[in-house]
Amino acid sequence: MTIEYTPRGVCSRKITAEVEDGVVKSVIFTGGCNGNTQGISRLVKGMKVEDVIARLENVDCGGRGTSCPDQLAKALKQAL
Numbered sequence: 001m002t003i004e005y006t007p008r009g010v011c012s013r014k015i016t017a018e019v020e021d022g023v024v025k026s027v028i029f030t031g032g033c034n035g036n037t038q039g040i041s042r043l044v045k046g047m048k049v050e051d052v053i054a055r056l057e058n059v060d061c062g063g064r065g066t067s068c069p070d071q072l073a074k075a076l077k078q079a080l
Contacts, residue, residue, distance in 0.1 A: 005075030
């Protein structure tokens with residue numbers, strides 16, 4: 001399944017994720033802090049969707065109340 005999500009309140013403009021059998025196969029952030037979003041993408045590859053949500057949900061960036069990792073968690077949660 002391919003998930004395309006438009007994040008809110010962060011620098012990245014789009015999140016595209018591939019999920020197969022409940023496991024994250026890939027994540028691509030468009031925009032945002034390139035090094036950080038690449039790192040997030042590599043760290044979550046191969047993880048169960050539920051584990052990604054549990055680890056990344058509610059991560060805050062600079063007092064915004066959200067972050068790119070939190071937005072990824074929201075995208076995955078919405079797709080469940």
